[in-house]
Amino acid sequence: MTVLEFSAAVGAGSFVAGLLGALTGLGGGVVIVPMLSLGFGVDIRYAIGASLVSVIATSSGAAAAYVREGFSNIRLGMFLEIATTVGAMCGAALATRLPSSTIAVVFGLMLLPSALASLRSHGERVSEGEPHPWAARLRLDASYPTETGERPYHVRAVPTGFGLMWVAGVLSGLLGIGSGAFKVLAMDRAMRLPFKVSTTTSNFMIGVTAAASAGIYLGRGYIAPGIVMPVMLGVLAGALLGARVLMHARPKALRIVFGVVIAAMGVEMIASGLSGRI
Amino acid sequence: MRTVHGHGAWSAERTERAIGALLRGGLLFSAAIVLTGGALFLARHGAAAPSYRAFRGEPADLRQVSGIVHAALEGRGRGLIQLGLLLLIATPIARVAFAAVAFALESDRLYTAIALLVLAILLVSLRTGVG
Numbered sequence: 001m002t003v004l005e006f007s008a009a010v011g012a013g014s015f016v017a018g019l020l021g022a023l024t025g026l027g028g029g030v031v032i033v034p035m036l037s038l039g040f041g042v043d044i045r046y047a048i049g050a051s052l053v054s055v056i057a058t059s060s061g062a063a064a065a066y067v068r069e070g071f072s073n074i075r076l077g078m079f080l081e082i083a084t085t086v087g088a089m090c091g092a093a094l095a096t097r098l099p100s101s102t103i104a105v106v107f108g109l110m111l112l113p114s115a116l117a118s119l120r121s122h123g124e125r126v127s128e129g130e131p132h133p134w135a136a137r138l139r140l141d142a143s144y145p146t147e148t149g150e151r152p153y154h155v156r157a158v159p160t161g162f163g164l165m166w167v168a169g170v171l172s173g174l175l176g177i178g179s180g181a182f183k184v185l186a187m188d189r190a191m192r193l194p195f196k197v198s199t200t201t202s203n204f205m206i207g208v209t210a211a212a213s214a215g216i217y218l219g220r221g222y223i224a225p226g227i228v229m230p231v232m233l234g235v236l237a238g239a240l241l242g243a244r245v246l247m248h249a250r251p252k253a254l255r256i257v258f259g260v261v262i263a264a265m266g267v268e269m270i271a272s273g274l275s276g277r278i
Numbered sequence: 279m280r281t282v283h284g285h286g287a288w289s290a291e292r293t294e295r296a297i298g299a300l301l302r303g304g305l306l307f308s309a310a311i312v313l314t315g316g317a318l319f320l321a322r323h324g325a326a327a328p329s330y331r332a333f334r335g336e337p338a339d340l341r342q343v344s345g346i347v348h349a350a351l352e353g354r355g356r357g358l359i360q361l362g363l364l365l366l367i368a369t370p371i372a373r374v375a376f377a378a379v380a381f382a383l384e385s386d387r388l389y390t391a392i393a394l395l396v397l398a399i400l401l402v403s404l405r406t407g408v409g
Contacts, residue, residue: 004324007316043333053363060305060369074294078377078392085399092403100333138388207301207370208396212403214367218360219342219407221335225359226328229316232366236309 014234022242048176087169104273111266311362319355
């Protein structure tokens, strides 16, 4: 295989990843690392570096869409970014110290609950009652638009949410993913935010989190231009098409397929890591 | 209770729309540079065999800002790609800086400070990495 063929194949695979990510709303990041390491035999460090770059690219492209609707809680996102960026730096530092096979196993372990998460549906909730003292101090409580006007909500468990965001950052820095699903889970379950607020605020944070570890990866030589170039361009093209094809719908069937695929990848990554193949 | 939509000329909504435009503009610009670098890279190395199975790390000159800029100016494909990536990484960082300015214009001292803290963390990370 020549460099040209390799680039074309990686570009095509990344295109599919970007397309799926945009259509399911789950992001293509989790697919890129297994695709490169399992599919193309690329060393996992190069794969993670490339995936991290693709996460920044897609989140920057998608950012405008979420902002306009008025759901994302900018103050909350900015406050939580303190935790995610520090976590990302910790994750990147960890990545430079762990052997590839360990990272592969951790990656696979991360994929399994992600697969489950893509299969579950979310109910609407309104959180009323007393505000959390931190939420009041930091003015985190806000409202979101509904057909009947702005509906206020409270932010709960702020310290816990902050801690979980640090973990999300570590995962992002260690595995080259956006950790969007983890962030949404933390905001949805622990901080009890309305679902659309969780998803839009999470998207707001993803690019910044990834940027916090990308510089370190670049400096460590984990980012190979020959790999990142087709990945970045492929994912962007795929995400662009995905956004056009399906504006706001999140087809359930596609999420189920996605969930099954990444579950399979998770098992494969764990097996490869344990057997030393990665 | 405050809502996320502020008041005055720099309402949160208008600010975020500007930030969205900044992000997409930065993305487009960096993608164009990566594409150009990619074309040069493939033209020169397209027929070679890729060797990414073993991790050797990228050459030192492509890991620091000074080396990357130098390589890009020399018209090296890989240098241009790395430069494009640097710009891509800088885009969300610029976004945080922009948000800090927006908070300052709203006279929100607490969140100006928070945004500046996040910015500081990002700049430390960048400096640690690529100098």
